[in-house]
Amino acid sequence: MKLHLNCILKISYNCILGYLMKDSRKIYKFIRAHIGSTQKAYLSKAVFDFSNKPFVYKKNEKENNNFPADFEGGLCISADFEMAWAFRYSKRKVDPLKMANKERENIPVLLKLFAKYNIPITWATVGHLMLESCNKGDHNWMHRIPYFDDHWRFSSGDWFDDDPYSNYQKDSAWYAPDLMELILKSDVKHEIGCHTFSHIDCSYKNCPPQVLDDELTAWKKAASKWGVELNSFVFPGGTAGNYEILKKHNVKIYRRNMNFDLAYPIIDQYGLLFLPSTSSFGKSYNWSADYYIYRYKKMIDKAIKTKTIAHIWFHPSIDSWTISEVMPSVLIYAADLREAGKLWIGTMNSMANLLGN
Secondary structure, three states, X not given: OHHHHHHHHHHHHHHHHHHOHHHHHHHHHHHHOOOOHHXXXXXXXXXXXXXXXXXXXXXXXHOOOOOHHHOOEEEEEEEEEOHHHHHOOOOOOOOHHHHHHHHHHHHHHHHHHHHHOOOOOEEEEOHHHHOOEOOOOOOOOOOOOOOEEOOOEEOOOOOOOOOOOOEOOOOOOOOOHHHHHHHHOOOOOOEEEEOOOOOOOOOOOOOOHHHHHHHHHHHXXXXXXXXXXXOEEEOHHHOOOOHHHHHHOOOOEEEEOOOOOEEOOEEOOOOOEEEEOOEEOOOOOOOOXXXXXHHHHHXXXXXXXXXXXXXXXXXXXXXXXXXXXXXXXXXXXXXHHHHOOOEEEOXXXXXXXXXXX
């Protein structure tokens, strides 16, 4: 039965891909929205195993992309460091405080893991987490995002209603200067990237430009006390938009979802670099550790083959099983390829610097 289903999915997907490549991701999402979790797992597995995934940005196939020291491809890892701020308006039944506590539990473990294999990553950080404390009224100067019901649902009250206006000793789900210090003091030179100040929707549809402008101003103010500059950016929830504001604040590079998975950094119409999201760490389905590892290795191998970059991201609140059973094997594999002179590994900002942006 499983083989029969996989064959059907292979035929169906390749037909879609061959004739409607431009809309294949929309169709894939449509199919996923109308099937159960077990069927989603089969669909995802079939698409990955039988199609040409991970897909490469077409223009890169004809370009001679250059990496330092004659490396053949690249790996970039980024983490959305957001804690309770990310889950306030989620449509899923998620406890923001529980997710924040899981993040607090995981980050020291993750830092040791990255240090063990000397893997620098970009920590796309919600700016409020860089504060040791704040008082009621501190954020009143910031323009507020209007109510919306989209990726999240924000339909009443003030955007900062959940802010405890206290300090990290009392409310450690909303402030994380202690974790910031751990990241910056790591033996590995990690990057602190930007994930807005309060985890807003950045899309043109829901976010007036002045809102993101204020968010980035507030982020830079909080970051300046740590000696951190704004170089790379990750859209919360993948809500891409307001690129003009990123340009205004001198962002060098950003991450976003595209209908391809691997690319050499691409220059957009505003002169900004961006990398597509290739995949994410996390137990999406009840697959074996070996199968997850196989998928990530395939992404890295194809990046080397096509002289592009695999960009794998994750939430630090991910399940402990992924951290202990999957990530070590992937990091070992990447580190060995680096030692062999095949794989460049770096942060988003270091990639931008290599291209002179």
